[in-house]
Amino acid sequence: MKEFLKADGKRRRLWFGAPVVFVLLPIFIGEGWLSLFTEMMILALAACALNLMLGYAGMVSFGPAGLYAVGAYATAIFLKKAGLPFVLAMAAGPVAAGIVGAVVGWLCVRRTAVYFALLTLAFAQIIWTIVFEWYGFTGGDNGIVGIPVPAFLMSITHYYYFTLVLVVTALTLLWRIGNSPFGKILQAIRENPGRTEFVGIHVRRYQLYAFILSSAFLGLAGSLFCAFSRSVFPGYAHWIKSTDMLVVCLLGGIHNFAGPIVGSVVYLYVSKLISSYTMYWMLFLGIIVVLLVLYMRGGIMGYLSEKFLSERGELQEKGAGEKA
Amino acid sequence: MTIQVLAWQALSGLSVGMVLFLIAAGLSIIFGALNVLNLAHGSIYMVGAFICYSLTSTFAHLAGVFWWTLILAPIATALLGGLIEIVLLRRIYAQEMLYQYILTFGLILILGELCKLVWGVGYNTVAVPWPLTGSVSIMALPFPAYNLFLIGCGIAVFVGLWAFMRYTGLGQIIRAVTHNREMVNALGINVPRVYTGVFMLGCWLAGLAGTLMPPMSVVALGADMEVIIGCFVIVVIGGLGSLPGAFIGSVILGLLTAFGIFVAPRLAVAFGFILMIIILLVRPWGLMGKPE
Amino acid sequence: MILEVQGLTKSFGGLHAVHDVHFGIEERELSAIIGPNGAGKTTLFNLLTGHMRPDAGRVIFKGTDITGRAPHKICRAGIGRSFQRLNIFPRLTTFENIQVAVFSTQGKGSNLLSSAETMVREETEAVLDGVGLQKKKRVRAGLLSHGDQKRLEIGIALASQPELLLLDEPTAGMSPSETVETTELIRKLVKERGLALIFVEHDMNVVFGISDKIKVMHQGMIMFEGTPEEVRGNEEVQRVYLGGKKK
Numbered sequence: 001m002k003e004f005l006k007a008d009g010k011r012r013r014l015w016f017g018a019p020v021v022f023v024l025l026p027i028f029i030g031e032g033w034l035s036l037f038t039e040m041m042i043l044a045l046a047a048c049a050l051n052l053m054l055g056y057a058g059m060v061s062f063g064p065a066g067l068y069a070v071g072a073y074a075t076a077i078f079l080k081k082a083g084l085p086f087v088l089a090m091a092a093g094p095v096a097a098g099i100v101g102a103v104v105g106w107l108c109v110r111r112t113a114v115y116f117a118l119l120t121l122a123f124a125q126i127i128w129t130i131v132f133e134w135y136g137f138t139g140g141d142n143g144i145v146g147i148p149v150p151a152f153l154m155s156i157t158h159y160y161y162f163t164l165v166l167v168v169t170a171l172t173l174l175w176r177i178g179n180s181p182f183g184k185i186l187q188a189i190r191e192n193p194g195r196t197e198f199v200g201i202h203v204r205r206y207q208l209y210a211f212i213l214s215s216a217f218l219g220l221a222g223s224l225f226c227a228f229s230r231s232v233f234p235g236y237a238h239w240i241k242s243t244d245m246l247v248v249c250l251l252g253g254i255h256n257f258a259g260p261i262v263g264s265v266v267y268l269y270v271s272k273l274i275s276s277y278t279m280y281w282m283l284f285l286g287i288i289v290v291l292l293v294l295y296m297r298g299g300i301m302g303y304l305s306e307k308f309l310s311e312r313g314e315l316q317e318k319g320a321g322e323k324a
Numbered sequence: 325m326t327i328q329v330l331a332w333q334a335l336s337g338l339s340v341g342m343v344l345f346l347i348a349a350g351l352s353i354i355f356g357a358l359n360v361l362n363l364a365h366g367s368i369y370m371v372g373a374f375i376c377y378s379l380t381s382t383f384a385h386l387a388g389v390f391w392w393t394l395i396l397a398p399i400a401t402a403l404l405g406g407l408i409e410i411v412l413l414r415r416i417y418a419q420e421m422l423y424q425y426i427l428t429f430g431l432i433l434i435l436g437e438l439c440k441l442v443w444g445v446g447y448n449t450v451a452v453p454w455p456l457t458g459s460v461s462i463m464a465l466p467f468p469a470y471n472l473f474l475i476g477c478g479i480a481v482f483v484g485l486w487a488f489m490r491y492t493g494l495g496q497i498i499r500a501v502t503h504n505r506e507m508v509n510a511l512g513i514n515v516p517r518v519y520t521g522v523f524m525l526g527c528w529l530a531g532l533a534g535t536l537m538p539p540m541s542v543v544a545l546g547a548d549m550e551v552i553i554g555c556f557v558i559v560v561i562g563g564l565g566s567l568p569g570a571f572i573g574s575v576i577l578g579l580l581t582a583f584g585i586f587v588a589p590r591l592a593v594a595f596g597f598i599l600m601i602i603i604l605l606v607r608p609w610g611l612m613g614k615p616e
Numbered sequence: 617m618i619l620e621v622q623g624l625t626k627s628f629g630g631l632h633a634v635h636d637v638h639f640g641i642e643e644r645e646l647s648a649i650i651g652p653n654g655a656g657k658t659t660l661f662n663l664l665t666g667h668m669r670p671d672a673g674r675v676i677f678k679g680t681d682i683t684g685r686a687p688h689k690i691c692r693a694g695i696g697r698s699f700q701r702l703n704i705f706p707r708l709t710t711f712e713n714i715q716v717a718v719f720s721t722q723g724k725g726s727n728l729l730s731s732a733e734t735m736v737r738e739e740t741e742a743v744l745d746g747v748g749l750q751k752k753k754r755v756r757a758g759l760l761s762h763g764d765q766k767r768l769e770i771g772i773a774l775a776s777q778p779e780l781l782l783l784d785e786p787t788a789g790m791s792p793s794e795t796v797e798t799t800e801l802i803r804k805l806v807k808e809r810g811l812a813l814i815f816v817e818h819d820m821n822v823v824f825g826i827s828d829k830i831k832v833m834h835q836g837m838i839m840f841e842g843t844p845e846e847v848r849g850n851e852e853v854q855r856v857y858l859g860g861k862k863k
Contacts, residue, residue: 113421115604126594126601130594135590181732185716192706195703198688200776250426282436287430290431
């Protein structure tokens with residue numbers, strides 16, 4: 001609230017306007033678009049969860065999809081096989097992912113850099129294998145379909161609002177975590193783990209906490225997607241899905257909280273657009289990815305903030321000139 | 325479980341392992357010298373397989389067409405590799421691992437779709453070439469002669485490569501570059517050209533694997549994804565940058581998967597990953613690698 | 617005595633980096649460690665701060681044996697350190713660099729929900745003031761001048777509220793004016809905050825200008841220990857390190 005009241009007129013309109021737009025959206029656009037927006041929100045949550053490790057703590061994970069799938073499958077199994085209440089099943093997602101994240105993370109943070117990344121990859125592949133092969137429990141390569149969801153959530157509009165509330169809450173939490181003392185310490189770890197160790201921080205423990213938090217939010221995203229598509233498949237855990245998430249983060253910009261959000265919107269929109277024109281859309285995605293790494297490593301938000309900073313700099317120079 | 329069955333399983337695992345060795349060897353050498361984890365290495369392998377299919381089917385009427393392909397296809401993939409290195413890879417040598425990973429992932433997408441464009445989505449087969457069409461009797465059980473040939477090829481390539489690295493001038497330069505870039509540069513050797521050469525060598529190996537594999541299996545899209553993770557497992561177990569490591573890793577993975585099927589038929593695939601995790605936790609530089 | 621080092625030894629593959637080192641540091645004492653490159657000075661620091669485990673010997677800080685403890689625990693026990701190669705957080709602002717250390721000292725690291733921007737302002741500003749970086753607090757640390765970065769490093773070490781401060785070559789790479797400023801800073805720190813301070817230095821002006829005691833290291837051992845006058849007067853030290861020049 002403090003920020004809201006302090007902000008100038010332009011900012012205030014944005015702060016007030018944005019929620020209104022999102023709430024009124026279903027009035028103006030069709031179900032197809034609403035469905036896409038819902039997907040974007042879920043992907044944005046997953047990407048922001050990953051970015052807590054990636055952008056804030058500097059921990060490159062090759063296997064976030066594993067935790068995402070744990071959340072999705074936990075919810076799926078609770079709903080379809082155990083017939084448990086919806087709220088419980090939804091909560092099971094982040095909880096299960098958090099627990100798995102704690103176990104996997106505890107082992108993974110014992111290593112850093114490329115070894116850490118390979119460890120996360122290996123664990124994600126184990127999760128994928130379990131999901132793919134355990135026919136009796138997870139449906140194997142058929143996945144689980146026809147997952148029962150409360151009647152009022154069957155409508156796309158209703159599910160849009162449901163997702164909106166949960167995702168906004170989760171993103172707000174992630175935002176606060178990123179800006180908290182804990183978040184600052186994570187950033188310090190990213191910048192210089194050795195130095196952080198010697199301001200009294202047990203670096204490995206903080207990395208584990210980041211891993212667990214990231215996993216829990218990834219699991220929530222998985223649960224949301226499970227209830228959205230009412231089906232889950234082993235592909236949710238595949239390393240390709242993991243890499244997609246990394247691309248989304250990089251596309252938006254990993255050194256900015258809004259980066260992964262922007263990345264997921266652009267990524268989904270552009271993929272849907274290109275795939276509507278050609279069956280070789282992955283070729284174009286590949287080209288975009290290559291160009292991104294070569295020419296725009298800071299992602300969209302990185303590019304914009306550089307432009308904004310340089311413009312600001314020019315204005316300040318002008319101002320100083322006029323005063324003189 | 326008789327000895328015959330065990331031997332048969334072992335050989336079967338080894339033949340797959342040897343194909344993986346050829347790819348993993350390339351991956352390992354590239355990582356050792358260029359410090360890049362080339363995710364797209366499986367794609368080069370797949371391109372090799374498709375080229376093998378194209379050449380053998382187009383010129384099927386020629387005698388010994390497979391053997392000509394065995395010579396030509398790897399050269400083609402090596403040239404492709406050279407192109408990729410010069411145009412793309414060079415620019416990311418100084419980059420962090422994450423960006424290299426993502427760039428080579430982009431390459432997977434590009435190469436995969438180009439294969440789809442040229443060769444379509446179907447399954448293609450390549451006949452086992454004469455004179456390897458029969459089977460050999462191993463302890464009274466028939467084992468495909470071609471698979472034996474594969475194992476032989478793998479071993480031959482390993483020995484050849486090892487000798488090349490050890491005893492030839494170029495091989496020593498490659499090993500020197502692996503250990504100390506700046507020094508080699510200071511010695512007046514054209515390091516960028518060495519890098520290109522190393523990458524082409526790695527792609528030649530992948531193309532060779534891609535040519536040797538089809539008679540044993542099928543040529544189809546998705547081979548790139550199937551193979552690359554197995555290669556990562558091998559390279560981690562054996563040691564990033566180590567050629568003997570890649571060989572040992574391939575043998576281990578081949579046998580592990582072949583025998584894992586007896587122990588836990590459905591989770592056998594995961595055994596490789598479990599071993600990978602153990603190595604990373606206990607001895608991250610791999611069985612034959614050197615700690616930094 | 618705030619720090620006692622007994623028989624500290626560390627070898628790397630047969631080479632004695634530090635060999636049977638004994639010394640004591642009193643409270644409020646300003647000591648310098650000098651010696652040619654490779655004498656084992658940084659290794660000694662690493663042994664004191666837990667970055668390396670000694671092969672033999674003990675480190676006793678405020679009466680407690682801290683030998684071989686993990687670095688973050690030693691930091692929490694009250695030892696601060698700056699490093700030879702620049703050790704700051706480049707993409708964080710100067711303010712945030714110090715703030716992180718303050719958060720850690722005050723145990724606020726488990727706070728996940730408060731906004732960090734408004735927290736521990738006073739303490740952080742105080743440290744910034746202490747090292748003279750108040751005006752540059754919004755600048756990204758990576759963009760500061762070398763001298764400022766070195767002072768920031770000292771600031772980060774100070775923020776942990778140490779009772780013993782170890783500075784590894786605090787004036788390395790500095791211009792003459794920066795060196796004078798930093799020297800003054802070090803002197804002030806000891807006087808005003810009552811710190812014990814050990815620093816490694818190659819600039820003899822600094823060393824002889826402010827030290828209470830000087831230890832001369834050579835080939836992993838402390839070959840001589842004494843006041844600046846005693847060190848200057850010692851012939852062996854002159855030969856080994858000072859090159860016969862008298863300052």
